Structure formats: C-alpha cells, structure tokens
Amino acid sequence: MPKITYTQPDGVQSVVDVNEGDSVMRGAVLNGVPGIVAQCGGGASCGTCHVYVDENNTKPLPEMHPVEDELLHCTSSPRQDNSRLSCQLPVSAELDGLVVHVPETQI
Amino acid sequence: MSVVVIGAGQAGCQAAVSLREQGYRGPVTIVGDENVPPYQRPPLTKAYLAGDVDLDGVLVRPESFYAAHGIDLVLGDPAAAIAREDREVVLRSGLALRYSHLVLATGARPRTLPGALTLRTVADAEVLRERLHRPARALVIGAGFVGLEFAAVARTKGHEVTVVEALPRALARSVSPIVADHVVARHQERGVRVLLGAELSAPERGNADLVVAGIGVVPNVALAEDAGLTVDDGVVVDAHLRTDDPFIYAIGDCASFSSAFAGARIRLESVQNAMDQAACVAAGIMGSAEPYTAVPWFWSDQYDMKLQIAGITRGHDRTEVDGDPSSGRFAVYCYRGDRLLGVECVNKPAAFVQTRRRLAERQEFSVA
Numbered sequence: 213m214p215k216i217t218y219t220q221p222d223g224v225q226s227v228v229d230v231n232e233g234d235s236v237m238r239g240a241v242l243n244g245v246p247g248i249v250a251q252c253g254g255g256a257s258c259g260t261c262h263v264y265v266d267e268n269n270t271k272p273l274p275e276m277h278p279v280e281d282e283l284l285h286c287t288s289s290p291r292q293d294n295s296r297l298s299c300q301l302p303v304s305a306e307l308d309g310l311v312v313h314v315p316e317t318q319i
Numbered sequence: 320m321s322v323v324v325i326g327a328g329q330a331g332c333q334a335a336v337s338l339r340e341q342g343y344r345g346p347v348t349i350v351g352d353e354n355v356p357p358y359q360r361p362p363l364t365k366a367y368l369a370g371d372v373d374l375d376g377v378l379v380r381p382e383s384f385y386a387a388h389g390i391d392l393v394l395g396d397p398a399a400a401i402a403r404e405d406r407e408v409v410l411r412s413g414l415a416l417r418y419s420h421l422v423l424a425t426g427a428r429p430r431t432l433p434g435a436l437t438l439r440t441v442a443d444a445e446v447l448r449e450r451l452h453r454p455a456r457a458l459v460i461g462a463g464f465v466g467l468e469f470a471a472v473a474r475t476k477g478h479e480v481t482v483v484e485a486l487p488r489a490l491a492r493s494v495s496p497i498v499a500d501h502v503v504a505r506h507q508e509r510g511v512r513v514l515l516g517a518e519l520s521a522p523e524r525g526n527a528d529l530v531v532a533g534i535g536v537v538p539n540v541a542l543a544e545d546a547g548l549t550v551d552d553g554v555v556v557d558a559h560l561r562t563d564d565p566f567i568y569a570i571g572d573c574a575s576f577s578s579a580f581a582g583a584r585i586r587l588e589s590v591q592n593a594m595d596q597a598a599c600v601a602a603g604i605m606g607s608a609e610p611y612t613a614v615p616w617f618w619s620d621q622y623d624m625k626l627q628i629a630g631i632t633r634g635h636d637r638t639e640v641d642g643d644p645s646s647g648r649f650a651v652y653c654y655r656g657d658r659l660l661g662v663e664c665v666n667k668p669a670a671f672v673q674t675r676r677r678l679a680e681r682q683e684f685s686v687a
Binding site for chain 1: 340359361362376380381384388590591594618620625627666667668669671672673676
C-alpha cells in the first residue's frame with residue numbers, strides 16, 4: 213500500500229498506509245491522524261481537510277477543480293501556493309511517499 | 320466511570336471517538352441494532368447507491384479501529400430497556416451493561432407506506448442498488464432530500480423517474496422557494512417527471528415497478544419514553560444535551576433541543592448535528608460542559624449541483640440573491656427582518672463557508 217506522511221504543525225509525523233483509491237483525507241481519518249477534520253466526509257463541501265503539500269513534492273497531483281479552488285480561498289489557516297483539500301487527492305501507487313503538512317486550524 | 324452509547328450511527332460512534340480524543344480512559348460501549356459497524360449515511364443516497372463505493376468506503380472508521388481504541392462494539396443486539404435506578408441498559412439478548420453516563424443516539428426511522436421501499440440503512444441502499452441494475456420505472460413519493468437524491472442517481476443511470484409530492488413545492492421543510500424551484504427545474508431538464516401538489520393516483524402507482532418513499536422520519540424515542548424521560552417529538556434535552564436524568568444525554572436525530580438558530584425547540588437530522596452534539600456531550604462527560612451552540616449546516620449533491628445550507632432558513636421573510644440562478648451558481652441569503660438566518664448555496668461553496676463562519680462569530684458574541 214502507498215505510504216503517506218502527515219506532518220503536524222509541531223513537526224510530529226505519522227506515516228500511514230493508505231488504500232489505493234482512498235483519498236489522502238480518508239487515509240488520515242481512518243488512521244486517527246489529528247488535525248484533518250473533514251466535516252463533510254469528502255465532498256469538497258466544507259474546506260476542513262486542508263493540507264499543505266510538501267514543497268519538495270515531485271509526485272503528480274490531480275488538477276484542481278474550481279470548487280476546491282473556491283473553498284481554498286476561505287480555509288481557516290491561510291492559503292498558500294501548495295494548499296490542497298486532501299479529500300480531492302486520491303491515493304495511487306504514484307503518490308507513494310507523499311508528504312503533506314497539517315495546518316494549525318481547520319475550522 | 321463507564322459510558323454506554325445506544326445507537327451505532329454517526330452520532331453514537333462520534334460520541335465514543337470524541338471521548339477517546341478528549342482523553343477519557345474508562346470503558347466505552349456502543350450498542351447497535353444493525354450488524355454492521357458505524358457507517359456514514361449521506362453516501363447511501365449518492366456514491367453508494369450509484370455503485371461508486373462499497374461498505375468499506377462508507378464506514379466511519381475501519382472495523383479494527385474500535386478494538387484498537389478500547390471501544391466495545393455490540394452489534395445486532397438492540398437495547399431493550401434502561402433501568403435508571405440501577406444505571407443499567409439491558410439488551411435484547413439479556414446482556415446488562417452498567418453505566419455512569421448513558422448517551423442516547425437512537426436516531427430515527429423512515430415513515431413507511433405499504434408497497435414502498437425506504438432508504439435509510441445500508442441494507443435499504445443495497446436493495447435499491449441491486450434493483451437499479453435492471454431497467455426500472457421508478458416512482459418516488461416525497462420531494463425531500465432523500466427522494467430527490469435517489470431520483471438523481473436513478474435518472475443518471477437511465478431509469479424512468481417520477482417524483483410525486485403532496486405539498487405544492489419540493490424541499491418545503493428545508494429551503495426557500497427559489498432554491499427549491501431551481502432544483503426541480505434541474506430534475507425536469509434531465510427528464511424526471513416532478514408532480515407537485517399532487518395526489519398519488521392508482522395508475523401512476525400501477526405503472527411503476529419500483530416505489531420509493533422519502534416522506535420523512537420518526538425519531539426513535541421508545542426506550543427513553545419507557546424509562547420515563549420527557550419526550551416531545553424527540554427526547555427532550557437541555558442546553559448541555561442532558562435529558563431530565565443528569566446521567567443520560569441524547570444526541571443526533573433523536574434529540575429535541577432548543578436552538579438559537581431556529582428560535583425554537585427542534586430536532587436536526589444532519590451529520591453536522593450528530594458530530595457536534597457528540598463532541599459537546601463528550602466534553603460534558605469529561606467535566607468541561609459547554610452549551611451546544613454549533614451552527615447548523617447541511618449539504619446535498621444532485622447531478623452537478625452542490626447544495627449547501629448554513630443556518631436554519633425556515634421562517635425567513637426576505638431573501639437576497641447573489642448570482643444568477645440561470646448560471647447554476649448562486650446563493651440565497653435568508654433574513655427575518657434584519658437578522659440573517661442563513662444562506663442556501665448552489666455551487667457557491669465560498670459563500671457557504673463564509674456565512675457559516677459569520678453565523679458562528681455572531682453566536683459566540685451573543686453567548687459571551
């Protein structure tokens with residue numbers, strides 16, 4: 213299974229095996245990684261699964277849908293160039309080793 | 320201390336999860352009627368019904384989570400009685416569970432009609448999903464969220480779909496006429512027959528080979544009632560979601576609470592309410608009780624429409640529309656006098672998130 217790394221604001225890392233096809237968000241929720249709230253359960257409806265993709269990332273991520281783009285304008289922690297909604301990042305073998313940073317706040 | 324949660328839906332599961340997240344170390348037991356671990360209901364009328372995800376994809380937590388976190392799941396063995404004087408819950412099998420705190424998360428059950436299927440549980444969704452593998456002439460009774468979401472999936476799969484609603488408009492309990500009309504028009508464009516203010520005729524019914532009723536739910540209050548707790552529509556709770564027994568809480572679809580957003584005592588059937596009430600009760604059990612003041616919100620996906628509602632807009636006397644409904648992207652702000660009650664957004668998520676935050680800030684201000 214692909215491994216995804218979630219880094220907390222204090223630097224603590226969780227390395228989690230995520231099923232292919234599950235999203236980066238669901239990988240966090242199923243494994244109890246704190247800080248990814250995902251109130252809407254993955255519908256790109258709430259903006260509470262915000263992550264910062266690691267700046268050295270070279271793995272291919274899907275294009276951003278306009279709805280995700282709009283939601284990222286009103287996340288609780290400030291948007292950066294590397295902001296994504298983790299529910300919109302489906303995990304595949306290609307993403308094995310992806311590192312994302314969990315923001316300070318989601319709500 | 321030991322906590323028993325009756326009900327293994329989203330609210331009951333979250334109550335146990337929140338207790339663990341908040342550092343509670345005592346025993347927690349979740350008691351459920353169904354034989355499946357807690358799952359999310361929203362996908363049942365959407366991705367699950369469409370066949371895009373299976374049971375594993377809708378579970379709130381993987382099955383292994385509960386044992387790993389010291390949460391006992393007792394499934395397929397419904398609670399039969401609450402013995403308040405002994406602080407004990409007795410299950411149908413005769414198993415008795417002692418509690419220091421009891422959380423009622425018993426949910427609701429669909430109203431039924433003879434000859435019509437309902438869509439509430441994963442078992443219901445499984446039946447309908449199978450049924451949609453063959454061509455069907457589907458008749459949906461009730462133009463609420465469940466009926467319309469079912470209609471959207473069935474129509475997308477190419478089935479003939481008719482929706483019959485007794486009231487003169489769709490989603491009458493939930494949204495303003497502007498949004499309701501927009502949603503109905505999108506269904507009609509795609510070939511769904513929508514009959515509003517209509518009596519269900521015998522030929523209409525005779526023509527259908529699949530009849531689904533989406534005519535609302537009834538809260539499960541029998542256990543509470545039998546235990547002598549106050550029930551009025553739902554199980555009556557105070558600002559901290561406690562029933563008249565200080566050791567018993569009620570949360571989620573079954574709880575009747577006083578809402579500042581509605582200006583009345585209400586029940587809310589939503590994931591938001593289930594999750595936030597669960598967290599509120601967990602904090603109360605942990606000794607840091609705060610009144611429940613979370614902003615209500617709700618969503619529905621139908622075709623390419625993402626409908627999101629923040630606040631409770633029922634009872635508004637004035638609306639302001641931002642955006643052009645014909646563009647498929649607009650928000651309806653609903654007011655009573657000068658007071659913003661909430662917003663209903665179609666494909667406009669930023670307006671939703673911003674308004675939700677605005678309502679939360681106002682709420683904090685008025686509580687403080």
